[in-house]
Amino acid sequence: MIFRQLFDPASSTYTYLLAEGGEAVLIDPVFEQVRRDAALLRELGLRLVATVETHVHADHITGAALLRRRLGCQVMGAAAGGAQGLDRALVPGDRIAFGGRFLSVRATPGHTDGCITLVLDDETLAFTGDALLIRGCGRTDFQQGNARRLYQSVHEQLLTLPDATLLYPGHDYRGLTVTSVGEERRYNPRFGGASSPEDFCGHMAALALPHPKRMMEAVPANLRCGEPESEPPPEPDWAPLTWAFAGLWEIEPQALEELATRPQLVDVREPHEFNGPLGHLAGSRLVPLGELRNRLDELDPNRPVVLVCRSGARSAQATLQLMNAGWGRVANLTGGLLRWRAQGGAVEGGED
Structure with missing residues (x-):
């Protein structure tokens, strides 16, 4: 299986490429990185069968619609997220096939209603979006956020995976790339050790974070799968733009x-x-x-x-x-x- 972890420095977003037998899936593509992603697929000789959103993002705009136009892939996301224009609206238990492998869908709401985690068929890898970050988690103070629900989601759907399961988050702001279920169960200050739902809810209520800078632009765009309101012009020939x-x-x-x-x-x-x-x-x-x-x-x-x-x-x-x-x-x-x-x-x- 081919696996690549890609990074967008403007939003600190990770995009993940998984491929088997010439078929590929992209998790959480970024609008501004579509050219990069398309070039990588071409160089590796892969056919993109689907893009998958872990949730409706507030800090960047998805590249799903542009990739569908360019490469003919399906656009997938959680039915509970409410995005329009999905080719497949995912529900818990669904499988996303690529080659001879598949990702299974688990509902992990709390950051947003439509948050999902994608677990590889052998449970060696899981892609957690913003539900569980490395030693942290997504915020719960807007976009249907609910701290108690997120605590329950993480404990029931993620920390029950095997200790050795590697967890790949939707973002990281410190340069960290991967963690594991065992590490997070032991060391995550919000979910690990002897933490309780009350501890977690009190911590989240006290964060007082500013809203993401692109929230007013990103959320409406992502509710239409990143479909731009006008056609991009032909690509220029004087520089790689x-x-x-x-x-x-x-x-x-x-x-x-x-x-x-x-x-x-x-x-x-x-x-x-x-x-x-x-x-x-x-x-x-x-x-x-x-x-x-x-x-x-x-x-x-x-x-x-x-x-x-x-x-x-x-x-x-x-x-x-x-x-x-x-x-x-x-x-x-x-x-x-x-x-x-x-x-x-x-x-x-x-x-x-």
Whole structure:
């Protein structure tokens, strides 16, 4: 069996590929990573038979609908999740076949009503979504969350699996990749040891977490399986770009570094930021976002443009401005200078 664990750095989401006999299943694909996933399937010579959602996500948008368009796979998710456009609405006990193997569906609600866990046929692997994370769990304060129900789900459906069963979560924010039933039963501070439902409910009620940044965009999109409201344009030929659900092209820092021909770099921050601690990209032109509309004549319309800011938010607005003004070869630097520097990219000025 082929097994791959894939990662989306923007949302800290894990996507899982399982394949046998040339047939593959993708668990929790991410919209912005569809090109990556399709390329991997092609390179491994696999036919994607299904994408499966562990729940209706609030922190990223699924790539299920785009993969169905590209590769003709089925889109699957829990019937209890309420998503429209599923090819197969899953209920507990269902089996998802690929090659000669299958995943069985277990209901693990509590984070959301429609949370499911997918258990490999021999119970060596299980994919827990947000129901059980490594030494933690998904939150229970919105989207039908119910702490007591989650505690019950995890104890009845997950911690009853064999100790050696490896558990693969939907997310991790510390770089951890896998755990086991035995570890979580022993060391998970929320479910393990001598914890009780009352302990767990009190802990969850005291978390007071901010809502996910993309929640208002992600939940409605995922309730229609990630189907975009407009058709993505043809893929550009000047750089390896990714079409974002917000309706613009984005370029990863590494891809920008590796371009043979450097595009125009336009930094849309304020002057004090351009010369501040983060520094700026060599050769970039400072055009603050509020001035961009009136300074387009400073840019060469015959060369591609990459927009840059601190985190990628303001530069996304700038990218849309240029696209709406008729500029065709424009992209946003994904994650902005924060991600560029985190990945070791060089800057001028700035601080260590």
